[in-house]
């Protein structure tokens with residue numbers, strides 16, 4: 001296969017961004033089709049990028065001229081669309097969350113395992129971000145000794161009013177769940193989610209910000225503040241504390257301007273700006289690996305493990321108490 005023909009399911013904020021990326025920035029790939037219930041939006045994007053719009057997402061997944069699929073539909077339809085990708089043997093880059101709960105995520109892992117081919121990559125794009133990659137390399141080198149703690153900050157400027165407390169765990173905090181699992185190369189066994197008095201700038205009942213503590217099997221810990229209505233801009237930071245030093249990423253100290261009696265640096269408006277390079281690398285490496293018949297990124301198991309942690313996190317969000325993570329035995333599932 002010389003050129004990967006890609007179809008995108010769901011062309012809202014993230015799907016439209018990926019459509020541009022595949023059509024204009026990714027080598028070895030061609031955008032051939034997009035699908036969205038908002039037919040007008042799909043047709044507009046398709047016309048602009050030289051693809052065709054297909055009304056039914058399952059028809060796009062089955063189409064003979066679609067070699068591989070990007071799922072950027074809402075999380076609650078991922079399970080059905082992932083099963084369709086597996087049924088048609090289509091490699092798929094599925095935006096996080098893999099599915100909405102641990103039970104359906106595990107069914108996806110099992111179905112893929114039964115096929116005997118890894119077809120699913122999960123959109124945990126931070127694993128491709130140059131700053132996160134440099135941090136992982138530094139920690140893995142052992143130069144700072146053993147890593148003990150991660151402190152994370154994850155702030156969005158604003159989110160739509162439909163974004164409820166549960167989504168802060170499942171859609172936002174899930175990134176730190178994956179970062180902690182990846183940087184420590186370990187599973188999270190317990191999660192506690194606590195909430196201070198919420199900001200007054202959200203709809204009634206939305207618990208924002210949230211503070212979480214992850215405890216890992218090997219004894220390390222990670223904390224995160226997730227605040228999705230921060231008002232200022234998009235900020236994602238991670239400080240790793242190790243035995244002989246610490247390392248911080250996400251300080252945004254690119255260009256510091258001194259003008260008009262202020263000194264400062266720009267804060268990105270959202271994830272598309274801050275993680276542009278990470279998304280570019282994620283999609284390019286997914287295309288390259290797919291053409292080789294391989295997988296080179298976070299797996300369905302990673303999506304399942306994150307779903308299991310988030311499910312425990314939602315229970316903790318309701319009670320404020322620590323909740324043990326119920327994770328299937330990896331060896332028993334994947335043999």
Ligand SMILES: NC(=O)C1=CN([C@@H]2O[C@H](COP(=O)(O)OP(=O)(O)OC[C@H]3O[C@@H](n4cnc5c(N)ncnc54)[C@H](O)[C@@H]3O)[C@@H](O)[C@H]2O)C=CC1
Pocket residue numbers: 009010011012013014015035036037038057071072073074075077095096097123124125171271
């Ligand atoms: N990796 C990352 O940093 C980010 C990931 N995401 C993920 O991307 C996915 C989409 O999120 P957004 O683009 O922010 O949402 P969005 O609401 O902007 O777009 C979702 C699109 O999917 C369409 N849709 C609804 N039902 C569908 C169905 N059954 N089949 C196909 N399309 C359907 C909607 O009409 C809409 O156009 C989610 O899984 C989200 O968690 C979103 C933002 C950033």
Ligand SMILES: O=C1[C@@H](O)[C@H](O)[C@@H](O)[C@H](O)[C@H]1O
Pocket residue numbers: 156159171172175228271
């Ligand atoms: O995945 C993402 C969004 O879905 C989520 O809503 C944001 O909080 C995250 O920062 C972004 O990376």
